[in-house]
Amino acid sequence: MATARDLRATEAAGLGDADAVEMAKRHLVQPWPFAGSVGSEARTLIGEGDGIYITDGTGKKLIDGPAGMWCINIGHRREELARVMYDQSMALSYNTPWYTMNAPSAELAMRIAGHAPGDLSHVFFTTGGSSAVETALRFMQFYNNVRGRPEKKLIVSRSGAYHGSTYLSASLNGRPRDRDWMDGTDDLVVKLSSPDPFRRPKDISIAAFTDALVDEFRDTVARVGADRIGAFVGEPVQASGGVVVSPDGYLKRIREVCRDNDILYISDEVVTAFGRLGHVFASGDMFGIDPDMITFAKGVTSGYFPLGGVIISERLLEELRRSNHPDAMFGHGLTYTSHPVGCAVALKNLDILEESVLTHTREVSPYFQAQLKTLEELPLVGEVRGLGLMGCVECVADRESKDPMQLDKDVGKRIDAHCHELGLLVRPLINMCVMSPPLIITRDQIDDMVSILREGISRTMDDLRKEGVWRG
Template sequence: MAAARDLTATGTAESSSDDAVELAKRHLIQPWPFAGSVGDEARALIGDGDGIYITDSSGQRLIDGPAGMWCINIGHRREELAKVMYDQAMALSYNTPWYTMNAPSAELAMRIAGHAPGDLNHVFFTTGGSSAVETALRFMQFYNNVRGRPEKKLILSRGGAYHGSTYLSASLNGRPRDRDWMDGADDLVVKLSSPDPFRRPKGMSLAAFADLLVDEFRDTVARVGTERIGAFVGEPVQASGGVIVPPDGYLKRIREICRDNDILYISDEVVTAFGRLGHVLASGDAFGIDPDMITFAKGVTSGYFPLGGVIISERLLEELRRSNHPDAMFGHGLTYTSHPVGCAVALKNLDILEDSVLAHAREIAPYFQAQLKTLEELPLVGEVRGLGLMGCVECVADRESRDPLQLDKNVGKRIDTHCHELGLLVRPLINMCVMSPPLIISREQIDDMVAILREGISRTMDDLRKEGVWQG
C-alpha cells in the first residue's frame, strides 16, 4: 500500500507526518490523557485504511485488530458508503430535529425496529454510545417522574462495565482506573459484581457462579428496595472490561428479576450490535432476552459517521401517553439527533451487513475463537475468551494467582509495541489484548493476526525474563 497521504497540498508524506505530530503536541488534547502529558502528546499517526488494514505514517501496513474502536465492521475504504455520504450531503446536509425531520432517519428507525426483540419499536438517534446511554438513563428518569415515582431513580451497574464518558454514563463504569480521578453521580449508582467467569471463586462451577451472581442481584434489589431502583444497565458481553462473556442463562435470569420488580432493563449494545456477534442486535438473537431499551452506536455506520441511538419499548411510551401528565416534556435532544447524513450511511451499511457480512461473521467466528484459543499454550497467557468476533487474551503472572498487577500493568502495551512492528494493531488494556477485527476478515487473515500476536507475546515474555520481572 501507499505511504500515508499528504496532509498539505505540497508537502511530502514524511514532512506532513512530522507537521501533524508537532501540531498535535502543541494544540490537540487526546482522549484519556495522563496529567503529566495532557496537551503535549502525539499518538501513532494513521494515514489511510483499506479493508482490514491501516497504514501508519511510516508506511507500515497493519491489520486493524480492534477495527478502529470496535466499529469498522465492514472494513475501511468502502466506496458505497463514501458515495452515500456525498449524495446525501448534496441533497440535504442537515435539518433541525426540533421542528423538522428527514426521510433517512424515519426509514432507519423502521429498519432497526424490525430487528429488535419484543415490542422495541421506537428509536431515538444520538451522536454515539455515551450519548445513547445518557439518553436511555434520562428517559428512565423522565418516565418515572411522569408516572409519579420520583424516588425510583437508582441504577444498577456491574464491575468491569464500560458505558461511556458523559457524566451519567461514566458514573456506571466499573473498570479499574476509570474513576480514580473523575467525579460521578455516585449517589445514583449501585454497583454489582463483575460476571467474569475467569475471576470466579476457585473451585466454583460456572453454574454455581451464575447462581451467585443472580442471588447477589436479587439480594441487592431486596436490600435497596424496588421502589428506588429505576434501571439495570448491562452489556451482553462486557467489551472494554476485557470481553467478559457471562455464564449461560445469567442474562435471562436477570431480565426476569427486573421484570418482576418493575426495573427497566437497558441492554447496552454499543459494541455487540450490528454484526459483532453475527446479528444486527444480539440481545434477542444471541441471548434470548427482550430488554426495555437497547442502546447502540459504533457499528451502525461502521465508524464512517458518528451515530448512535436508543430503541425503546412500545409499552413504555404507551404508559407515558396514558399518564395524567400529557404535557410533560422529555427535555432532551441533541443538535445532531437524526442527522440525515449519518442515517443515510447507516441505511447503506445495514444493506451491506444484511447482504452477506452478517452471514460471513457467523460462519467465521468459530474459527476466529479457535485460533485465538491456541495462544493459551503460552505461559504468559492466563485465558483466551470471546464470542463472535470479539476476543481477549488476558496475561497473568501465573495461572494460580491470576494477579495481573504482580506482573506488569503495562504488559498489554508491551505486546502492542511488538505487534505494531510486526504488522498488527492491538488494543492493549493493562494486562489484556483485545481483538475485534473487521467482520470481513478471512481465515488467512485470522491466521496472520494470530501468528503476529503469538510472536508479540513471545517477544514480551523474553523482555520480561531479561528484566527479571517474570520467570515463567
C-alpha cells in the same frame, strides 16, 4: 506583526506526517490523557485504511485488530458509504430536529425496529454510544417522573462495565482506573459484581457462580428497595472490561429479576450490535432476552459517521401516552439528533450487513475463536475468551494466582509494541490484548493476525525474563 492566528494558519498549511505529529504535541488534547503529558502528546499516526488494514505514518501496513474502536465493521475504504455521504450531503446536509425531520432517519428507525427483539419499536438517534446511554437513563428518569415515582431513579451497573464518557454514563463504569481521578453521580449508582467466570472465587462451579450473581442482584433489590431502582444497565458482553462473556443463562435470569421488580432492563449494545456477534442485535438472537431499551452506536455506520441511538419499548411509550400528564415534556435532544447524513450512511451500511457480512461473521467466528484459543499454550496467557468476532487474551503473572498486577501493569502495551513492529495493531488494556477485527476478515487473515500476536507475546515473555520480573 504576525498574530497567533496567522502563525497557526501557516503551521497548518501543507501539513505532512511529521508536521501533524508536531502540531498534535502543541495543540491537540487526546482522549484519556495522563496529567503529566496532557496537551503535549502525539500518538501513532494513521494515514490510510483499506479493508482490514491501516497504514501508519511511517508507511507500515497493519492489520486493524480493534477495527478502529470496535466499529469499522464492513472495513475501511468502502466507496459505497463514501458515495452515500456525498449524495446525501448534496441533497440535504442538515435539518433541525426540533421542528423538522428527514426521510433517512424515519426509514432507518423502521429498519432498526424490524431487527429489534420483543416490542422495541421506536428509535431516538444520538451522536454516539455515550449519548445513547445518557439518553436511555434520562428517559428512565422522565418515565418514572411521569408515572408519579420520582424516587425510582437508582441505576444498577456492574464491576468491569464500560458505558461511556458523559457524566451520567461514566458514573456506571466499573473498570480499573476509570474513576480514580474522575467524579461521578455515585449516589445514583449501585454496583454488582462482574459476571467474569475467569475471576470467580476458587473452588466454585460456574453454576454456583451464576446462582451467586443472581442472588446478589435479588439481595440488592431487597436491601435498596425495588421502589428506588429505576434501571439495570448491562452489556451482553463486557467489551472494554476485557470481553467478559457471562455464564449461560445469567442474562435471562437478571432480566427476570428486573421484570419481577418493575426495573427497566437497558441492554448496552454499543459494541455488540450491527454484526459484531453475527446479528444486528445480540440481545434477542444470541441471549434470548427482550430488554426495555437497547443502546447502540459504533457499527451502525461502521465508524464512517458519528451516530448512535436508543430503541425503546412500545409498552413504555404507551404507558406515557396513557398517563395523567400529557403535557409532560421529555426535555432532551441533541443538535445532531437524526442527522440525515449519518442516517443515510447507516441505511447503506445495514444493506451491506444484511446482504453478506452478517452471514460471513457467523461463519468465520468459530474459526476466529479457535485460533485465538491456541494462544493459551503460552505460559504468559491466563485465558483466551470471546464470542463472535470479539476476543481477549488475558496475561497473568501465574495461572494459579491469576494476578496480573504483580507482572506488569503495561504488559498489554509491550505486546502491542512488538505486534506493531510485526504488522498488527492491538488494543492493549493493562494486562489484556483485545481483538475485534473488521467483520470482513478472512480465515487466512485470521491466521496472520494470530501468528503475529503469538510472536508479539513470545517476544514480550523474552523481555520480561531478561528483566528478571517474570520466570514463566
